[in-house]
Amino acid sequence: MLGYYLELGLRSFRNARALTALMVISIAMGIGASMTTLTVLHVLSGDPLPDKSARLFYPQVDPQDADDYAPGDKPPAQVTWNDGMALLREHRGERQALMTGGGVPVQPDQASIDPFNVDARFTSADFFPMFEAPLRFGHAWTAADDDARARVAVISSVLNDKLFAGADSTGRTLRLNDVAFRIIGVLDAWRPSPHFYDLNMGGYSNNEDVFVPLATAHELHMSHNGSTDCWKEHSGESDAENAPCVWLQYWVELRSADQAAAYKDYLVHYSQQRKEAGVFQRPPNVALNDLNGWLDFNKVVPSDVRLQVWLALGFLIVCLVNTVGLMLAKFLRRGTELGVRRALGASRREIFKQLLVEAGAIGLAGGAGGLLLALGGLWLVRQQPSDYASLAHLDLAMLGLTFALSVGATLVAGLLPAWRACQVSPALQLKST
Amino acid sequence: MDILPILSTLRRHKISALLVILEIALTCAIVCNAVFLITKRIERTHMPSGIAEHELVMLNIFGIGRDDNGAARASEDLALLRQIPGVKSVTLVNEVPFTNSSWNTGVSLTAEQKRSTLNATQYFGEHLIETFGLQLVEGRDFQPDEYMDFYDVQNSTKVRPAGVIITRSLAERLWPGQSALGKQMFLGDSSVRVVGVVAALIRPSIFGGDETAQWSMIFPLRMDTRYASRYVIRTAPDQRDRVIAAAAKALRGADPHRILFRKGTLDEERAKFFRNDVAMSGLLSAVCAALLIVTALGIVGLASFWVQQRTRMIGVRRALGATRSQILRYFQTENFLLSSIGIALGMLAAWGVSLALMQHYELPQLPLAYLPGGALALWLLGQLAVWGPARRASLIPPVEALRS
Numbered sequence: 149m150l151g152y153y154l155e156l157g158l159r160s161f162r163n164a165r166a167l168t169a170l171m172v173i174s175i176a177m178g179i180g181a182s183m184t185t186l187t188v189l190h191v192l193s194g195d196p197l198p199d200k201s202a203r204l205f206y207p208q209v210d211p212q213d214a215d216d217y218a219p220g221d222k223p224p225a226q227v228t229w230n231d232g233m234a235l236l237r238e239h240r241g242e243r244q245a246l247m248t249g250g251g252v253p254v255q256p257d258q259a260s261i262d263p264f265n266v267d268a269r270f271t272s273a274d275f276f277p278m279f280e281a282p283l284r285f286g287h288a289w290t291a292a293d294d295d296a297r298a299r300v301a302v303i304s305s306v307l308n309d310k311l312f313a314g315a316d317s318t319g320r321t322l323r324l325n326d327v328a329f330r331i332i333g334v335l336d337a338w339r340p341s342p343h344f345y346d347l348n349m350g351g352y353s354n355n356e357d358v359f360v361p362l363a364t365a366h367e368l369h370m371s372h373n374g375s376t377d378c379w380k381e382h383s384g385e386s387d388a389e390n391a392p393c394v395w396l397q398y399w400v401e402l403r404s405a406d407q408a409a410a411y412k413d414y415l416v417h418y419s420q421q422r423k424e425a426g427v428f429q430r431p432p433n434v435a436l437n438d439l440n441g442w443l444d445f446n447k448v449v450p451s452d453v454r455l456q457v458w459l460a461l462g463f464l465i466v467c468l469v470n471t472v473g474l475m476l477a478k479f480l481r482r483g484t485e486l487g488v489r490r491a492l493g494a495s496r497r498e499i500f501k502q503l504l505v506e507a508g509a510i511g512l513a514g515g516a517g518g519l520l521l522a523l524g525g526l527w528l529v530r531q532q533p534s535d536y537a538s539l540a541h542l543d544l545a546m547l548g549l550t551f552a553l554s555v556g557a558t559l560v561a562g563l564l565p566a567w568r569a570c571q572v573s574p575a576l577q578l579k580s581t
Numbered sequence: 582m583d584i585l586p587i588l589s590t591l592r593r594h595k596i597s598a599l600l601v602i603l604e605i606a607l608t609c610a611i612v613c614n615a616v617f618l619i620t621k622r623i624e625r626t627h628m629p630s631g632i633a634e635h636e637l638v639m640l641n642i643f644g645i646g647r648d649d650n651g652a653a654r655a656s657e658d659l660a661l662l663r664q665i666p667g668v669k670s671v672t673l674v675n676e677v678p679f680t681n682s683s684w685n686t687g688v689s690l691t692a693e694q695k696r697s698t699l700n701a702t703q704y705f706g707e708h709l710i711e712t713f714g715l716q717l718v719e720g721r722d723f724q725p726d727e728y729m730d731f732y733d734v735q736n737s738t739k740v741r742p743a744g745v746i747i748t749r750s751l752a753e754r755l756w757p758g759q760s761a762l763g764k765q766m767f768l769g770d771s772s773v774r775v776v777g778v779v780a781a782l783i784r785p786s787i788f789g790g791d792e793t794a795q796w797s798m799i800f801p802l803r804m805d806t807r808y809a810s811r812y813v814i815r816t817a818p819d820q821r822d823r824v825i826a827a828a829a830k831a832l833r834g835a836d837p838h839r840i841l842f843r844k845g846t847l848d849e850e851r852a853k854f855f856r857n858d859v860a861m862s863g864l865l866s867a868v869c870a871a872l873l874i875v876t877a878l879g880i881v882g883l884a885s886f887w888v889q890q891r892t893r894m895i896g897v898r899r900a901l902g903a904t905r906s907q908i909l910r911y912f913q914t915e916n917f918l919l920s921s922i923g924i925a926l927g928m929l930a931a932w933g934v935s936l937a938l939m940q941h942y943e944l945p946q947l948p949l950a951y952l953p954g955g956a957l958a959l960w961l962l963g964q965l966a967v968w969g970p971a972r973r974a975s976l977i978p979p980v981e982a983l984r985s
Contacts, residue, residue, distance in 0.1 A: 166882075167882060167886075170879075170882050173878070174875055174878065174879070177871055177875060178875075181868065181871070215695050216695040216696045253645040253840050255645065263645060263840050264840060265840050265842050325645055325646055326645055326646030326647070369647070380769060380770070381738065381769035381771065383735070383736050383737055383738050384735070451942055452861055454941075455938075455942060456864065459611070459615065459865070460868070462607065462611045463611070463868055463871065463872055463875075465607060466604055466607045466611070466872055466876065467875055469600055469604045469607065469879075470604055470875055470876070470878070470882075472600055473600035473601065473879055473882065473883050474879065474882045474883070476596060476597055476600070477597065477883055477885075477886035478886075480886075480890075481886060481889065532857075533853070533856040533857060534857060534860075564596065568596060
């Protein structure tokens with residue numbers, strides 16, 4: 149029966165080409181706009197480390213002065229050198245890493261390439277296993293390298309391609325800011341998005357090209373990037389060990405999410421100890437977000453993207469209302485044909501089914517058109533200036549959703565016209581012909 | 582034109598009529614708000630900067646390795662840049678408008694106050710006012726002997742700048758209705774007096790809302806290459822490209838052991854700074870256009886259906902003496918009625934959408950002036966869309982009354 153209904157549907161499309169085309173275009177535009185914006189939202193609100201994000205935490209403590217403290221104030225978004233180092237030494241998680249972004253001049257051996265600046269990450273050994281950074285060649289550094297302030301570097305595959313034409317460069321020398329580093333590892337393609345471990349660099353920025361031990365970078369006074377907040381005046385550099393400034397990110401991996409409460413107690417305890425030692429002045433003020441909690445707290449997904457989704461959904465609704473109207477016109481115009489079918493014995497139910505099959509077919513065609521429009525829309529998004537632009541690609545899940553949404557929405561839009569059209573009384577329609 | 586026959590016909594096409602009304606209402610609500618958002622975005626891209634944008638170029642250059650002689654490096658660079666033909670003025674600054682990297686600090690009105698009043702940005706650099714082309718509206722520029730080395734201020738808690746020049750917007754926020762000249766402001770543990778006020782100077786990154794965009798302060802501090810890497814040069818608009826190239830060559834020639842990280846005109850930096858707003862307003866405009874097209878096509882579709890359905894009725898009316906233009910006007914009036922109901926509902930919905938947007942996106946309320954504009958647009962759209970089908974209806978010959 150389904151095949152017959154489809155055939156009837158196709159015939160009716162041929163009879164009302166303009167009306168059918170209008171409906172398909174209308175659905176396609178609504179679906180295309182919705183899928184474009186939903187795909188962008190989907191990509192941007194993705195979990196960068198789905199299998200362990202619930203176990204990764206971002207601890208915060210509050211080392212600021214007491215005089216401007218009001219209960220309920222949030223602790224600073226980053227940690228000081230001293231706190232970061234103390235937490236790292238006390239080693240209360242499975243893994244932990246202290247880090248900051250930086251910029252370093254790279255001085256290639258080849259005379260053909262001028263020195264250039266790259267984004268760098270200065271961090272500690274656990275960074276790589278904790279964030280599951282994949283290595284193409286070599287290995288990451290160890291805690292012993294951190295302690296020894298070893299002059300070792302892990303580089304990105306992009307930099308490796310640029311300097312060593314993609315060959316295994318481990319063991320070779322890389323000159324950074326006039327200092328020779330030994331390359332010990334080359335990362336595979338890796339771009340966690342959002343750039344969760346340091347949101348100061350832009351929520352969706354590219355990965356750094358050079359990774360060196362934090363202690364080494366600090367000793368060499370490599371310049372750090374990102375946000376530095378000082379809560380009182382001080383002389384000297386803001387990244388000095390005792391400076392009243394927060395500028396480092398600290399991440400910890402716990403064995404299970406259940407241990408978060410215990411770790412938070414530890415942070416309170418740590419703050420109390422510091423206060424007793426006269427270093428902290430405020431009452432213990434700590435926070436411990438897991439990875440996704442931290443992304444939510446920082447409102448990483450741009451509000452423009454959410455606004456675009458609402459706009460597109462509004463557009464889709466208008467397109468659907470439009471389709472309901474057109475479908476109603478189309479079905480009612482076929483009163484005679486439907487009347488004949490009723491007179492020949494087709495039940496109302498069967499007519500209803502027939503019309504819904506037709507609606508579904510329009511939905512499928514609209515979905516296909518919508519898919520093309522969404523691909524075009526995403527291409528347009530990729531031409532945009534934002535740092536997330538290059539991430540906007542359709543995946544299989546969104547492809548499936550396009551068709552499901554399209555057919556589903558058109559069927560819903562078809563319910564009213566189909567119900568209305570199958571109310572025709574066979575006799576009346578036959579008489580008027 | 583008699584409206585009653587139209588109403589009685591519409592009563593028999595309740596569902597279709599309601600759908601047209603609903604579509605017009607939704608389109609009206611969305612378009613009014615979208616146009617408002619577009620206007621806001623475009624307005625934002627015209628935010629004043631206070632600087633002589635078309636005359637400025639910037640070069641961001643920094644040395645490789647340790648820089649032990651930053652002051653000498655800076656004065657040699659500045660002297661070289663001044664020698665380039667066409668260069669009017671040069672400065673080495675810690676931050677530049679539109680480049681997103683900024684130095685900010687809390688500002689208080691009294692020494693006792695525990696929490697600062699607001700957060701403002703700090704510009705440092707010798708000859709900054711002259712080079713940027715800022716317009717002094719009160720007080721004076723810094724005297725040459727007031728400049729101190731930033732290095733000395735940074736490395737001592739005793740050396741403090743002799744004065745500060747602030748923007749009019751910051752002055753009005755701190756001391757509403759009063760002259761800021763001679764007033765004292767507190768930054769951390771030290772204080773400084775206002776010696777001058779400039780008309781405007783935009784901060785390099787606007788993170789605290791657009792109302793804070795002009796909260797800038799200028800201090801008489803001389804930068805060196807240890808702490809600052811941005812040279813800003815003022816020249817004639819048509820000399821900019823040549824000056825950039827000459828400056829890059831001069832700086833590299835003076836010390837090749839460094840990296841020229843970024844260079845360009847301030848016009849380019851401005852365009853980059855606001856490109857997200859431009860992109861968003863483009864996207865909103867595209868959606869508005871698509872919405873209006875879909876709605877128009879919907880009206881065309883339904884009106885054609887109605888004309889087809891009422892062919893016989895039209896024939897009868899024509900046979901009874903109705904003129905073509907009366908038939909035409911019949912469908913136009915019908916569309917006008919439906920549009921008007923849709924627009925009335927749409928305005929209410931537009932208001933509702935605006936309230937929701939205000940709550941979630943910190944947008945100002947939709948000004949009432951947008952509503953008549955939206956109404957007019959949809960009335961016009963409806964009349965344009967119905968024109969074709971209505972004209973076809975008016976061409977139906979009276980003889981149709983006999984065929985059935």
